[in-house]
Amino acid sequence: MCFNHLIIIFTLFFLLWGLYSEKFHPAATFLIAVSLLNVFNIITPQETLSGFSNPSIASILLLLIVSNVIQKTGVINFYFSKILGENLSYKSFLGRMFLSTSTISAFFNNTPIVAMLLPYVYQWSKKKSISPSKLLIPLSYASILGGTITLIGTSTNLVVNGLAIEKGLNPLSIFDFAYIGIPATLVGFLYIYLFGYKLLPDREDPIKTFLERKKEYIVETIVRDNSRLIGKSIKEAKLRNLKGLFLAEIIKRGKVISPVSPEEIIESGDILIFVGQTEAITDLISSNIGISLPNYCNINDERMNIVEIVISNNSSLINKKIKETDFRAKYDAAILAIHRNGEKLKGKIGEIILKPGDLLLLLAGKDFWKRAEDTTDFYVISKVKEIFNIDRKKGNFVFLSFLILIFFSAFNIIPLFTGLLLIITLFILTKVATYSEIKKGLDLNLAIIAALAVGIGKGIINSGFSDTIAKGIQEVFSPIGIIGSLAAVYVITNLLTEFVTNVAAASITFPIAVSSASLLSVNPKPFILAVAFGASASFITPIGYQTNLMVYSVGNYKFGDFLKIGIPISIVYGLVCIIGLYFLYF
Numbered sequence: 152m153c154f155n156h157l158i159i160i161f162t163l164f165f166l167l168w169g170l171y172s173e174k175f176h177p178a179a180t181f182l183i184a185v186s187l188l189n190v191f192n193i194i195t196p197q198e199t200l201s202g203f204s205n206p207s208i209a210s211i212l213l214l215l216i217v218s219n220v221i222q223k224t225g226v227i228n229f230y231f232s233k234i235l236g237e238n239l240s241y242k243s244f245l246g247r248m249f250l251s252t253s254t255i256s257a258f259f260n261n262t263p264i265v266a267m268l269l270p271y272v273y274q275w276s277k278k279k280s281i282s283p284s285k286l287l288i289p290l291s292y293a294s295i296l297g298g299t300i301t302l303i304g305t306s307t308n309l310v311v312n313g314l315a316i317e318k319g320l321n322p323l324s325i326f327d328f329a330y331i332g333i334p335a336t337l338v339g340f341l342y343i344y345l346f347g348y349k350l351l352p353d354r355e356d357p358i359k360t361f362l363e364r365k366k367e368y369i370v371e372t373i374v375r376d377n378s379r380l381i382g383k384s385i386k387e388a389k390l391r392n393l394k395g396l397f398l399a400e401i402i403k404r405g406k407v408i409s410p411v412s413p414e415e416i417i418e419s420g421d422i423l424i425f426v427g428q429t430e431a432i433t434d435l436i437s438s439n440i441g442i443s444l445p446n447y448c449n450i451n452d453e454r455m456n457i458v459e460i461v462i463s464n465n466s467s468l469i470n471k472k473i474k475e476t477d478f479r480a481k482y483d484a485a486i487l488a489i490h491r492n493g494e495k496l497k498g499k500i501g502e503i504i505l506k507p508g509d510l511l512l513l514l515a516g517k518d519f520w521k522r523a524e525d526t527t528d529f530y531v532i533s534k535v536k537e538i539f540n541i542d543r544k545k546g547n548f549v550f551l552s553f554l555i556l557i558f559f560s561a562f563n564i565i566p567l568f569t570g571l572l573l574i575i576t577l578f579i580l581t582k583v584a585t586y587s588e589i590k591k592g593l594d595l596n597l598a599i600i601a602a603l604a605v606g607i608g609k610g611i612i613n614s615g616f617s618d619t620i621a622k623g624i625q626e627v628f629s630p631i632g633i634i635g636s637l638a639a640v641y642v643i644t645n646l647l648t649e650f651v652t653n654v655a656a657a658s659i660t661f662p663i664a665v666s667s668a669s670l671l672s673v674n675p676k677p678f679i680l681a682v683a684f685g686a687s688a689s690f691i692t693p694i695g696y697q698t699n700l701m702v703y704s705v706g707n708y709k710f711g712d713f714l715k716i717g718i719p720i721s722i723v724y725g726l727v728c729i730i731g732l733y734f735l736y737f
Contacts (some may be wrong), residue, residue, distance in 0.1 A: 154459045155614040158191050160579055162610070163659060170651040173470070173506075177652060178596045181603040188610035196611075198524040202605030205570040207313035207322065212598050213571035215424070217553060219591070220575075220584045223524065226546025227255065228267055235271065241281055246344055248286065249293040250271065250624070253336050254697050256297030257304045258557060262464075265294050265698045266479045266530040269461075271706065273532050287702035288716055289343050292690060294698050296339045296724075299687045300332035301325050301559075303567070306655045311683040314608050314661045320675060325561045327676075329696040331684065331731040338727050342720050350710065350716045370488040370512075371443040371500040374421040386413035388622050389424070391669045400424045458484070458519070460510045460529040461705055464697035465596050468528050475499030480524070483518035490704060508693070508700045525591045532705050549583055549687030606657035618670075633671055634733045640664045641729055644685030645721070657686040674725045684728045690717035 162184050169180035188194045202208050221227060235244060235253045256264050272290055278282045298305035299647055302312060302325045311324045321502070374380055380388045390398050400409035402422035408415060423442060462468060470478050479485050489496060490510040496503055511529070513519070523531060556570040565573075578584040611617045621636075628635030640660060647656035664682045668675035689695030693703040693713050702708070 153615075153704075155191070155193055156616050156619065158187065158193060158318055159611060159614045159616045159618050162187050162607075166607070166655060166659075167647075167651055171585065176470075176596070177465075178599045178603075179264065179598050179662055181607070181655075185603045185606040188382075188606065193610045193614050194606055198609045199606045200602075201317060201609070202313065202602030204726065205313040205317060205602070205605060206602045207309050207316055208567070208598070210303075210568050210571060211309045211601055212593055213568070213575060214303055214306075214309075215260060215594050215597070216575055216579075216589055217571060218263055218351055218705050221259070221546075221549050221553060222263050223268060223584075223588065224546035224590055226547050227264075228271075229546070231255075231268060231271065235275070236559030237275065238403050242286065242344070242348075243288060244275065245286065245348060246340075249289055249340050250339055251342060252290060252293035253300075254338065256294040256663040257300035257332075257363055258553070259304075261294035261298040261305060265290060265701055266463075269530060269532050269701065269705065282353050284706040284708060285348070286351075287706035288351060288699075288708065288712070291696070291698040292339060292717075292720065295687060295689065295696055296336040296692045298686055300329050300336060300397055302328060303427055304328070304332075305653075306601065307599060307657055307686045310604055310654050311657050311661060311679060311686070313601065313656065314729050315604060315679055317605050317609065318612070318664045319664060320679070321663075322680070323676075324349070324563070325557065325567070328680065328683065330735055331680065334731060335684070335724050335727045339720055343724055347716055347720065352712050363618065370424045370425050372425065374417055374419055374423065375443055376419050378417075378419065378442060380417045381419050384413065385411055385415045385417065390417075396425045398423060407630055422614065435717050457487070458513045460511050460513060460516045460523075461532055461701055462505055462511065462529050462696075463527050464700050465594065466505075466507065468505045469507055471505055472501060473503050473505065476505070476508060482513075482522045482678045483516035484513040487514045488512040507697075510704045521528050525588075527594065530701060538678055543585060548581075549578065552577060554692075556667075561658070596707055600652070604654050607655075609656040611659065611662040612665075617666040620663045621666035621670050631737055633673060636671060637677060638729045638731060640667060640678055641681040641685040641725060644682050645688055647726060648686045648689050649692045653689065653696065655685040657682055660685070674736055677732040681728065685725075688721060688724050688728075690724070691720045692717070 162266045166180060166184045169175050169183070170177055174180075175183070185199055187192070189196065189199050231251060234247055239247065252264060252268060268290060269287075272286050276286055295305075299308070302308050302323055308323075308328060316322050318574070334634050336547060380390075385398065398411050400407055401411050402408070403418060403426070404420075468478075473486050473489070476486070486500065488511070489500065489505075490512075491506065491508075510532075523529075552574055556565075556567075556574050559565045560567045560570050575584075575589060578588065579586065624636055624639045628639055631638075640663060643663070644656050644660040647659060661679070661682050664678040665675050687696075689699065691714055693699045693710060695706065699713065
């Protein structure tokens, strides 16, 4: 094994460790990995930066801008509300939700689609006394499956296309994915609709009044100087018998007291940490028992709402302490409480470091909704805004313009990148979107990751590491032939994507796929598509794909729920992809 191979192995281990452990921001992890390859001359500075000039990578940014503009018009919400009526049965709603979500996800980035539908599905389940856990995993899976139908359905497909262009191969067309993506999506739908829904957990207790096991939040309060609780014991103040709340600990003069004795005397300035349900916390802060929220939780607004949000996968709030987020100034809302699935949180709210998928309970002022529209730091889940007050003509114009672009691009009348530039220019000229709105639609973190992934791919190829791995795959699977190598590429990609980002999985296995095709002297296209499908098909862990992470805490799921439901669909989906690609191209 040569020195360059050792550097590649070390770099890939660092990349996988960094992304899995979340020690650094994903973009920073990619930057460090590419820098290592550059320092050891495995890739040149030009190759390091080549991804930033790749039209397929640039198209990711432009697509996100267009999706953001269409989302803001509200036209997609309007059509979804017509499809997903309130009077449907559970199975009817499940079927319509799955098919409509997968269809629209084929043409729009699936993350904002899930973000738009999450509050609607959540509230629908509440009204029908159905646990959200019976619907939210199917919502995520539908968006993932739909995203694999076209080139533009997910950023992963565009990254793989960018890697192919950088390698000098023919670019993939919009509907190259559809021949496998559509059958695979239909198989996924039939699995969920006929069998999989039975495996979905029901986090409800039918004996309870509300037929639901509530999510528990941790909330911090302070004993005011004029509180009537001062001098009383916990037992005398009746703080151990609050409905739906548990006094977890007291922080007295910097000292943590836990568990809390019933005889503990309350003093001015004591910090009381409660754990409890949403309604109980709401009642607590509106009561007049002499405790209040910390200063960073106060909102000076006569009109306030209690709102639940979930932290997004690429949020700028991640790895920050709550007190360092400046949340009140940014969003006119205060972080009242926090819930993290499967983890007991302790201590002051302000000291807790935010993670992707955290649920936050907010005290929201009147400007919150306006400010929340322009952020991807979080998604609102507990309150559905009015979706019918939209400019239908404007929304339909934007939607139709995008469909025309897809048609022109599919038939090679105009390149996708050029078409996206034209449609964004059209939006500005017709004042459908302002420059400020266009700028807010940019996701620079995703662009940096996608561009640097090209550099990772080049490094694996330049070092000869991809050829070495491809030869090993060919030796092991030579008795099975081409389909064995194709399956190996898919499985390796799919396993990686369950634990690190799909872009990372694709950038690592793409060179191996191309080398495998070269050694077999066959068309590389099915191997490239195997990478794309394998990188997107994340079903068995909540951390493998950001839509899974979005529904993880909201649905009160456990890690094992994804394993139980996801393993069958992952196997069936993989078989459809591998067998379909083999018979389609060989």
